[in-house]
Amino acid sequence: xxxxxxxxxxxxxxxxxxxxxxxxxxxxxxxxxxxxxxxxxxxxxxxxxxxxxxxxxxxxxxxxxxxxxxxxxxxxxxxxxxxxxxxxxxxxxxxxxxxxxxxxxxxxxxxxxxxxxxxxxxx
Amino acid sequence: xxxxxxxxxxxxxxxxxxxxxxxxxxxxxxxxxxxxxxxxxxxxxxxxxxxxxxxxxxxxxxxxxxxxxxxxxxxxxxxxxxxxxxxxxxxxxxxxxxxxxxxxxxxxxxxxxxxxxxxxxxxxxxxxxxxxxxxxxxxxxxxxxxxxxxxxxxxxxxxxxxxxxxxxxxxxxxxxxxxxxxxxxxxxxxxxxxxxxxxxxxxxxxxxxxxxxxxxxxxxxxxxxxxxxxxxxxxxxxxxxxxxxxxxxxxxxxxxxxxxxxxxxxxxxxxxxxxxxxxxxxxxxxxxxxxxxxxxxxxxxxxxxxxxxxxxxxxxxxxxxxxxxxxxxxxxxxxxxxxxxxxxxxxxxxxxxxxxxxxxxxxxxxxxxxxxxxxxxxxxxxxxxxxxxxxxxxxxxxxxxxxxxxxxxxxxxxxxxxxxxxxxxxxxxxxxxxxxxxxxxxxxxxxxxxxxxxxxxxxxxxxxxxxxxxxx
Numbered sequence: 001x002x003x004x005x006x007x008x009x010x011x012x013x014x015x016x017x018x019x020x021x022x023x024x025x026x027x028x029x030x031x032x033x034x035x036x037x038x039x040x041x042x043x044x045x046x047x048x049x050x051x052x053x054x055x056x057x058x059x060x061x062x063x064x065x066x067x068x069x070x071x072x073x074x075x076x077x078x079x080x081x082x083x084x085x086x087x088x089x090x091x092x093x094x095x096x097x098x099x100x101x102x103x104x105x106x107x108x109x110x111x112x113x114x115x116x117x118x119x120x121x122x123x
Numbered sequence: 124x125x126x127x128x129x130x131x132x133x134x135x136x137x138x139x140x141x142x143x144x145x146x147x148x149x150x151x152x153x154x155x156x157x158x159x160x161x162x163x164x165x166x167x168x169x170x171x172x173x174x175x176x177x178x179x180x181x182x183x184x185x186x187x188x189x190x191x192x193x194x195x196x197x198x199x200x201x202x203x204x205x206x207x208x209x210x211x212x213x214x215x216x217x218x219x220x221x222x223x224x225x226x227x228x229x230x231x232x233x234x235x236x237x238x239x240x241x242x243x244x245x246x247x248x249x250x251x252x253x254x255x256x257x258x259x260x261x262x263x264x265x266x267x268x269x270x271x272x273x274x275x276x277x278x279x280x281x282x283x284x285x286x287x288x289x290x291x292x293x294x295x296x297x298x299x300x301x302x303x304x305x306x307x308x309x310x311x312x313x314x315x316x317x318x319x320x321x322x323x324x325x326x327x328x329x330x331x332x333x334x335x336x337x338x339x340x341x342x343x344x345x346x347x348x349x350x351x352x353x354x355x356x357x358x359x360x361x362x363x364x365x366x367x368x369x370x371x372x373x374x375x376x377x378x379x380x381x382x383x384x385x386x387x388x389x390x391x392x393x394x395x396x397x398x399x400x401x402x403x404x405x406x407x408x409x410x411x412x413x414x415x416x417x418x419x420x421x422x423x424x425x426x427x428x429x430x431x432x433x434x435x436x437x438x439x440x441x442x443x444x445x446x447x448x449x450x451x452x453x454x455x456x457x458x459x460x461x462x463x464x465x466x467x468x469x470x471x472x473x474x475x476x477x478x479x480x481x482x483x484x485x486x487x488x489x490x491x492x493x494x495x496x497x498x499x500x501x502x503x504x505x506x507x508x509x510x511x512x513x514x515x516x517x518x519x520x521x522x523x524x525x526x527x528x529x530x531x532x533x534x535x536x537x538x539x540x541x542x543x544x545x546x547x548x549x550x551x552x553x554x555x556x557x558x559x560x561x562x563x564x565x566x567x568x569x570x571x572x573x574x575x576x577x578x579x580x581x582x583x584x585x586x587x588x589x590x591x592x593x594x595x
Contacts, residue, residue: 003403006369010405011414037399088399088402111403111404112378113406116407122411
């Protein structure tokens with residue numbers, strides 16, 4: 001787990017870390033691909049919530065180059081299938097996510113990221 | 124055109140019946156009408172005559188509502204407080220059943236609620252319907268149609284009575300044709316906690332988690348979030364109904380379990396064939412959450428910890444550190460020793476009434492307009508007042524259902540709140556600034572303390588317990 005949809009919805013939330021705190025950078029990512037049922041309506045519906053550039057960059061970093069740099073105007077089935085694959089079928093099972101700004105390291109173990117903050121990181 | 128259908132409810136959770144019906148109807152776009160007379164739509168009664176536009180609609184409801192029983196929906200032919208009244212009504216319904224007269228195989232069932240009808244009278248009752256003149260063969264195993272007579276008796280539990288005493292002395296008798304057996308009740312067995320590959324001592328019983336899933340309007344294409352995921356009890360039925368589920372918890376051990384290979388929640392989800400719908404699990408404190416933006420979820424469903432089995436926790440310290448301790452912490456942080464990984468941050472208790480109010484604010488931020496927040500709120504039965512619920516509401520959030528599961532001196536209320544606003548709100552601060560707008564202390568405040576003091580009346584409890592109101 002830690003699918004790219006999740007990665008695209010999470011930002012560093014350390015106190016006063018408000019700029020350049022998204023996207024978190026993957027490091028030592030162990031990837032697994034797992035099939036998930038395709039629901040075009042769901043994929044279409046989630047697009048307005050996504051940060052497109054962050055998603056494409058992260059996908060390319062992890063070796064998937066199927067997404068175009070710009071969000072296309074025509075959302076055909078092939079595109080939606082590629083997007084579905086990137087969002088829901090690429091799982092980062094182990095590794096870390098690092099905030100580009102404050103350098104906080106969020107470890108991922110068994111697919112579950114630990115995003116608890118230390119005492120000095122909360123207000 | 125509206126046709127009347129007789130609904131037979133399961134003998135449990137009467138306060139949950141109509142909210143569930145309303146949710147499943149809304150989810151499927153089914154308009155329905157309840158009986159006009161208040162006593163006929165009393166949700167504590169087992170039978171209710173409901174108007175629907177289509178027979179399909181009755182089937183959809185019976186297949187999804189957990190509280191519609193196995194003999195569930197009947198095409199309604201008549202009712203009465205005596206058999207004379209019933210037969211008169213049934214004769215008037217002739218256009219509904221005359222198509223079955225020539226050659227339809229059939230069977231008759233005579234059954235009752237709160238009573239057992241002796242066999243001899245069952246036969247009598249069936250024979251009294253002879254004027255219907257059904258010519259088809261009787262078939263008890265695989266009939267084309269099943270007609271049922273249902274007698275409703277008053278509750279006589281706790282009184283001594285002889286066998287069959289009061290027979291025929293029913294409150295109301297109903298008659299109809301079986302359309303659909305409620306199949307959703309089978310899910311209670313399917314999701315039985317005892318047969319689940321992973322559960323904990325805070326796992327929610329399957330019937331209630333299914334009801335909660337129905338309250339979220341779970342269906343394919345939706346995203347549902349549980350911010351106090353624990354062992355994931357609500358996630359399984361919600362995912363089973365097609366929704367994608369996110370879970371987070373301040374304590375990752377609940378979601379993981381002891382097995383090092385794969386998280387317990389994922390193992391249980393795999394057992395139900397819904398592992399791919401658990402989008403992600405994440406360890407964080409919901410009061411310091413990493414969600415990048417709001418309006419993400421179609422529903423939030425959760426059973427917040429209320430301090431009996433497990434206390435709610437949030438990041439922070441119970442007591443302020445002394446300057447000396449603070450300095451040591453600082454030094455340690457700058458030069459950590461290698462053997463103290465993983466770091467476990469300190470936590471402090473999260474008082475229930477604060478948690479509940481925060482949850483509503485969080486839901487207003489994280490839900491899409493029209494989305495639902497579904498959660499349990501424990502409360503002290505003797506002290507509960509309607510306004511308790513309103514102490515935690517905020518602008519743009521509206522209570523649409525509030526059903527009590529009664530355990531005696533305490534109970535828990537399944538609260539369903541809808542986000543009615545489409546305005547954008549900032550992420551809540553989770554600071555205790557939102558003291559009750561009305562000058563009212565809800566019965567769920569300091570629930571943990573009240574529980575362990577055995578729910579003594581207010582006066583006896585004395586002024587000693589006010590600790591958790593002071594922010595620490």
